[in-house]
Amino acid sequence: MEKQLHVELMKYTPVPIEIIATAARLCYSASDIHQLLENMSGEKGEKLLVKLMEMGHESPLEHAVFTFGIEGISRACTHQLVRHRIASYSQQSQRYVEEKEFDYIIPPSIAGDKELKQKYITTMEELGNLYKDMGSKIPIEDARYILPNGCETKIIVTMNARSLKNFFMRRVCLRAQWEIRRMAIEMLRLCKAASPLLFKNMGAPCTSTKICPEGAMSCGKWKAIPGAKIMYKGEILSKEEIEDKDK
Amino acid sequence: MEKQLHVELMKYTPVPIEIIATAARLCYSASDIHQLLENMSGEKGEKLLVKLMEMGHESPLEHAVFTFGIEGISRACTHQLVRHRIASYSQQSQRYVEEKEFDYIIPPSIAGDKELKQKYITTMEELGNLYKDMGSKIPIEDARYILPNGCETKIIVTMNARSLKNFFMRRVCLRAQWEIRRMAIEMLRLCKAASPLLFKNMGAPCTSTKICPEGAMSCGKWKAIPGAKIMYKGEILSKEEIEDKDK
Amino acid sequence: MEKQLHVELMKYTPVPIEIIATAARLCYSASDIHQLLENMSGEKGEKLLVKLMEMGHESPLEHAVFTFGIEGISRACTHQLVRHRIASYSQQSQRYVEEKEFDYIIPPSIAGDKELKQKYITTMEELGNLYKDMGSKIPIEDARYILPNGCETKIIVTMNARSLKNFFMRRVCLRAQWEIRRMAIEMLRLCKAASPLLFKNMGAPCTSTKICPEGAMSCGKWKAIPGAKIMYKGEILSKEEIEDKDK
Amino acid sequence: MEKQLHVELMKYTPVPIEIIATAARLCYSASDIHQLLENMSGEKGEKLLVKLMEMGHESPLEHAVFTFGIEGISRACTHQLVRHRIASYSQQSQRYVEEKEFDYIIPPSIAGDKELKQKYITTMEELGNLYKDMGSKIPIEDARYILPNGCETKIIVTMNARSLKNFFMRRVCLRAQWEIRRMAIEMLRLCKAASPLLFKNMGAPCTSTKICPEGAMSCGKWKAIPGAKIMYKGEILSKEEIEDKDK
Numbered sequence: 007m008e009k010q011l012h013v014e015l016m017k018y019t020p021v022p023i024e025i026i027a028t029a030a031r032l033c034y035s036a037s038d039i040h041q042l043l044e045n046m047s048g049e050k051g052e053k054l055l056v057k058l059m060e061m062g063h064e065s066p067l068e069h070a071v072f073t074f075g076i077e078g079i080s081r082a083c084t085h086q087l088v089r090h091r092i093a094s095y096s097q098q099s100q101r102y103v104e105e106k107e108f109d110y111i112i113p114p115s116i117a118g119d120k121e122l123k124q125k126y127i128t129t130m131e132e133l134g135n136l137y138k139d140m141g142s143k144i145p146i147e148d149a150r151y152i153l154p155n156g157c158e159t160k161i162i163v164t165m166n167a168r169s170l171k172n173f174f175m176r177r178v179c180l181r182a183q184w185e186i187r188r189m190a191i192e193m194l195r196l197c198k199a200a201s202p203l204l205f206k207n208m209g210a211p212c213t214s215t216k217i218c219p220e221g222a223m224s225c226g227k228w229k230a231i232p233g234a235k236i237m238y239k240g241e242i243l244s245k246e247e248i249e250d251k252d253k
Numbered sequence: 254m255e256k257q258l259h260v261e262l263m264k265y266t267p268v269p270i271e272i273i274a275t276a277a278r279l280c281y282s283a284s285d286i287h288q289l290l291e292n293m294s295g296e297k298g299e300k301l302l303v304k305l306m307e308m309g310h311e312s313p314l315e316h317a318v319f320t321f322g323i324e325g326i327s328r329a330c331t332h333q334l335v336r337h338r339i340a341s342y343s344q345q346s347q348r349y350v351e352e353k354e355f356d357y358i359i360p361p362s363i364a365g366d367k368e369l370k371q372k373y374i375t376t377m378e379e380l381g382n383l384y385k386d387m388g389s390k391i392p393i394e395d396a397r398y399i400l401p402n403g404c405e406t407k408i409i410v411t412m413n414a415r416s417l418k419n420f421f422m423r424r425v426c427l428r429a430q431w432e433i434r435r436m437a438i439e440m441l442r443l444c445k446a447a448s449p450l451l452f453k454n455m456g457a458p459c460t461s462t463k464i465c466p467e468g469a470m471s472c473g474k475w476k477a478i479p480g481a482k483i484m485y486k487g488e489i490l491s492k493e494e495i496e497d498k499d500k
Numbered sequence: 501m502e503k504q505l506h507v508e509l510m511k512y513t514p515v516p517i518e519i520i521a522t523a524a525r526l527c528y529s530a531s532d533i534h535q536l537l538e539n540m541s542g543e544k545g546e547k548l549l550v551k552l553m554e555m556g557h558e559s560p561l562e563h564a565v566f567t568f569g570i571e572g573i574s575r576a577c578t579h580q581l582v583r584h585r586i587a588s589y590s591q592q593s594q595r596y597v598e599e600k601e602f603d604y605i606i607p608p609s610i611a612g613d614k615e616l617k618q619k620y621i622t623t624m625e626e627l628g629n630l631y632k633d634m635g636s637k638i639p640i641e642d643a644r645y646i647l648p649n650g651c652e653t654k655i656i657v658t659m660n661a662r663s664l665k666n667f668f669m670r671r672v673c674l675r676a677q678w679e680i681r682r683m684a685i686e687m688l689r690l691c692k693a694a695s696p697l698l699f700k701n702m703g704a705p706c707t708s709t710k711i712c713p714e715g716a717m718s719c720g721k722w723k724a725i726p727g728a729k730i731m732y733k734g735e736i737l738s739k740e741e742i743e744d745k746d747k
Numbered sequence: 748m749e750k751q752l753h754v755e756l757m758k759y760t761p762v763p764i765e766i767i768a769t770a771a772r773l774c775y776s777a778s779d780i781h782q783l784l785e786n787m788s789g790e791k792g793e794k795l796l797v798k799l800m801e802m803g804h805e806s807p808l809e810h811a812v813f814t815f816g817i818e819g820i821s822r823a824c825t826h827q828l829v830r831h832r833i834a835s836y837s838q839q840s841q842r843y844v845e846e847k848e849f850d851y852i853i854p855p856s857i858a859g860d861k862e863l864k865q866k867y868i869t870t871m872e873e874l875g876n877l878y879k880d881m882g883s884k885i886p887i888e889d890a891r892y893i894l895p896n897g898c899e900t901k902i903i904v905t906m907n908a909r910s911l912k913n914f915f916m917r918r919v920c921l922r923a924q925w926e927i928r929r930m931a932i933e934m935l936r937l938c939k940a941a942s943p944l945l946f947k948n949m950g951a952p953c954t955s956t957k958i959c960p961e962g963a964m965s966c967g968k969w970k971a972i973p974g975a976k977i978m979y980k981g982e983i984l985s986k987e988e989i990e991d992k993d994k
Contacts, residue, residue: 014286014287016272016286016290017266017267017268017316019318019320020264021264025263025264025320028322028409029409030343032343032344032345033343033344033345033346033350034346034350035345036345036350036353036354039261039263039322039407040322059981060962060980060981061960061962062960065341065342065343066343068341068411069264069320069341069343069409071318071413073272075275075286080645081649082644082645084579085575085578085579088579088582088583089582091585094316095312095583096276096277096279096280096313096316097279097280098279098280098282098283099280100576100649101677102280103281103282104283106283107283111645112645113638113642115638115639116634116638116642116645122634122637122638125630126645126646129630129646130646133623136619140610140616143616144609144613147677148607148609148678150576150649151574151576151604151607151610151649152620152624152648152649153648153649154627154645154646154647154649155575155594155649156645156646160279160286161279162272162275162276162279162286162316164315164316164413166341183595207981216981216982216983217958217983219802221801221802233982233983234983235983239801240800240801240948240957242957242958242976242983244985307733307734308713308715309713309731327892329841329891331826332825335826335829336829336836338832342830347823348924357892358892359892360889362885362886363885363889366884366885369881369884372881373892376874377893380870383870387863387866390863391856391860391863392856394924395854395856397896398823398851398852398853398857398867398895398896398897399867399871399895399896399897400895400896401893401894402822402891402892402893402894402895402896403892454734463734463735463736464711464736466555466556468554468555480735481736482729482736484556486554487553487554487701487710489710489711489728489729489736491738508780508781510766510769510784511760511761511766513760513812513814514758514761515758519757519814519903522757522816522903523837523903526838526902526903527837527838527839527840528840528843528844529844530839530844530845530847530848533755533816533818533901533903534816537757537816559836559837562835562905563758563814563837563903565812565905567760567810569769569780569781569784571779571780588806589806590770590773590774590806590810591773591774592773592774592776592777593774593775596774597775597776598777600777601777654779654780655773656766656769656770656773656810658810658812658907660905
């Protein structure tokens with residue numbers, strides 16, 4: 007059965023800005039930690055956070071940690087996800103959990119073509135039946151070798167805000183693969199709901215650092231962002247400068 | 254002025270056992286994450302945690318994260334602490350923060366010898382004065398080259414429960430240096446107050462894994478722990494076996 | 501087409517024991533590094549290494565680094581592999597590389613059953629054809645959603661000797677999944693050829709630390725290893741002790 | 748006695764560009780690893796490396812690893828160094844190694860002032876004598892609490908080329924503390940001697956990414972680098988743009 011993406015923000019460091027601002031302030035202050043924490047609990051902490059983000063002083067972001075429950079994603083997607091090493095993962099195992107329901111993800115390019123979609127669904131169902139069949143003769147951990155990349159999986163992910171910043175830069179970008187991008191956008195939406203200021207400028211590089219690193223591969227979105235530039239063959243160019251080059 | 258150790262558990266993942274048990278369960282279950290979380294919120298989660306710890310299935314522990322504010326420790330101590338790489342640190346900088354008060358730590362072996370203690374305090378005060386003096390001529394970041402290892406510092410530390418388990422094994426052990434050990438014991442006390450079951454068996458290897466890895470260097474405490482063994486020249490020996498060898 | 505596992509040790513730190521022994525010695529010596537290095541180049545370095553391994557002093561192992569080229573493994577296998585975070589990976593991308601040949605891995609349990617094997621190969625070929633078909637209409641990164649877990653991939657992996665020690669403990673063990681285990685055994689074989697002493701006792705926990713952590717799930721092999729014990733419900737037991745319990 | 752900085756490149760991945768280029772190429776190619784390695788051994792590998800660096804595709808850099816032996820640095824310096832977590836360290840221990848010679852580092856600002864320098868050296872000698880004195884009554888691990896930050900230490904450091912790139916960006920910059928900067932510059936010099944092309948553009952951000960992130964704190968050097976820009980209050984500005992702002 008087709009499965010839709012579902013992301014939940016399960017747990018996170020309470021009042022994350024407070025601890026980030028306190029940690030950042032500690033580096034430059036002789037005060038007691040307790041005193042700093044009180045001081046940084048309201049607007050003052052928020053002001054410091056804005057400054058930190060502008061200066062690119064990222065290490066204090068690590069003290070705020072977020073845990074997501076993610077369902078309705080394919081194994082193709084999690085194989086990319088778990089390459090992010092500054093994170094913790096617990097994933098449903100295909101060695102131990104039998105795929106009884108056999109849920110799967112349908113890529114939009116397939117969903118949009120009636121004929122292809124029908125072929126895709128039929129194939130998934132046939133593979134599901136073959137899997138069950140094989141599973142009666144051999145261990146499910148071997149039967150799964152015929153299961154497709156599109157097969158649904160579930161995963162719990164914990165990342166700190168610094169690692170999330172990097173994750174969003176790589177995966178919210180239009181150049182990322184559509185499924186991990188859709189998931190990253192949903193994670194970012196939940197983060198922004200939990201702490202709007204902390205995640206305000208997080209996202210693709212064009213919004214996050216105002217530099218598109220994609221060069222000739224760029225989608226061009228950066229041109230619409232005030233002050234944004236592009237990295238092109240080792241140079242940082244403005245909209246005007248790159249248009250000059252193109253002439 | 255002499256400064257005493259002060260550790261505070263500033264923030265931690267709310268209801269840590271719940272998320273750990275849910276993550277552990279997910280690996281072996283076809284259920285929805287939400288459903289698992291509800292299921293694991295009470296006694297059931299606690300039972301699963303006990304089983305996890307017995308089996309040494311440690312990765313789900315990473316989803317529970319703890320942030321400490323630590324004061325009244327020496328730079329000798331933090332130089333050891335920051336060697337633990339699966340952690341996040343924000344530390345008071347001697348480049349930017351002037352040591353006006355000039356607080357310091359006194360090792361017990363010095364505190365216990367009246368004459369030595371007096372000598373130590375006088376030296377600290379002289380160094381404090383010299384530092385201030387130099388600081389009026391050169392940058393404080395250079396004046397600090399005469400500041401001693403015993404100089405007080407403050408640090409904020411974030412570690413997940415798996416990294417803490419390893420930290421406690423290395424640093425609660427009697428073979429650890431006294432100051433980092435004292436600090437680790439205090440961190441463990443606060444963790445146990447926050448989540449008694451999660452940290453129940455954490456501590457030195459003799460309590461945590463029931464194997465003392467210290468061989469000929471062992472303090473011998475393991476002999477008093479029922480079922481504990483020792484790693485001795487690559488062999489795991491019981492109290493009786495090692496006594497046989499000693500004969 | 502069926503593809504066989506092929507592992508190559510592409511690069512590694514020259515004379516690894518030399519640097520490991522020097523690093524270990526430095527912690528406890530006032531000598532110059534250069535002098536230590538000379539001293540540790542022959543038999544002396546080897547003796548120190550043996551001692552280190554016995555004492556479980558593992559951090560110096562990190563200075564020796566090994567890079568493997570691995571082919572003929574399935575995506576099911578690499579999804580497990582890349583979960584090891586203290587390592588570096590470069591993997592053939594299914595987003596960009598078209599699976600023209602469509603190679604795949606056949607699990608032994610399938611290869612051993614003539615009928616199943618035929619069914620498996622036919623399915624793989626059908627999926628390969630469907631993939632090519634779809635790839636003419638939609639991006640290959642979407643067509644790959646029907647590609648099976650058994651699909652062949654190539655990966656370059658770099659790990660240091662400490663991370664390898666942990667990797668071998670988890671993956672050479674009989675309880676590991678057969679494919680990653682076969683690969684880990686081959687990696688270990690190549691490591692032993694490059695530096696016999698360094699990797700001498702590496703492998704499953706029963707040989708590496710002489711403690712089987714698998715409890716009731718244990719394969720029982722540890723019983724044949726002189727001095728080995730088992731972790732059973734939080735206790736370390738000898739062969740005799742567990743047999744007493746079983747009565 | 749005063750000690751001078753001495754850095755040695757002890758070991759590194761042989762022909763590092765070859766493995767980096769092969770790993771990078773593998774992601775986008777259907778070829779065998781062996782074939783790619785042969786292909787990438789000469790000029791072709793170098794060309795690909797240049798392209799990688801321009802595109803900011805950094806992960807293949809991790810397969811090349813470098814080990815340094817470093818002497819003649821202060822504990823103030825190593826306390827900063829070991830904060831870089833994607834690295835391996837083995838350091839001379841003040842718990843176990845008696846500081847018999849008592850060597851130390853003299854900051855240039857002190858060396859340049861005759862009177863200060865004399866005071867500094869006298870203080871160091873007095874502390875050295877007091878340390879020896881205390882060491883006869885209490886453990887050296889406690890006597891060291893009076894040892895100054897300027898005390899010499901030795902350390903062996905292993906980092907991969909990606910982590911080195913980040914290290915050089917943070918520590919070769921003029922805003923870094925002078926001692927770790929001097930050390931980083933020396934490490935970079937040795938790296939460039941070993942593999943000129945790989946480390947060609949590594950260094951401070953103004954040369955490495957052509958963006959100075961220091962904003963109002965910038966040393967201004969970026970203005971002399973063709974095409975370089977500055978990050979100023981969240982904006983990327985050219986020399987001309989910032990001069991306009993200043994008006």
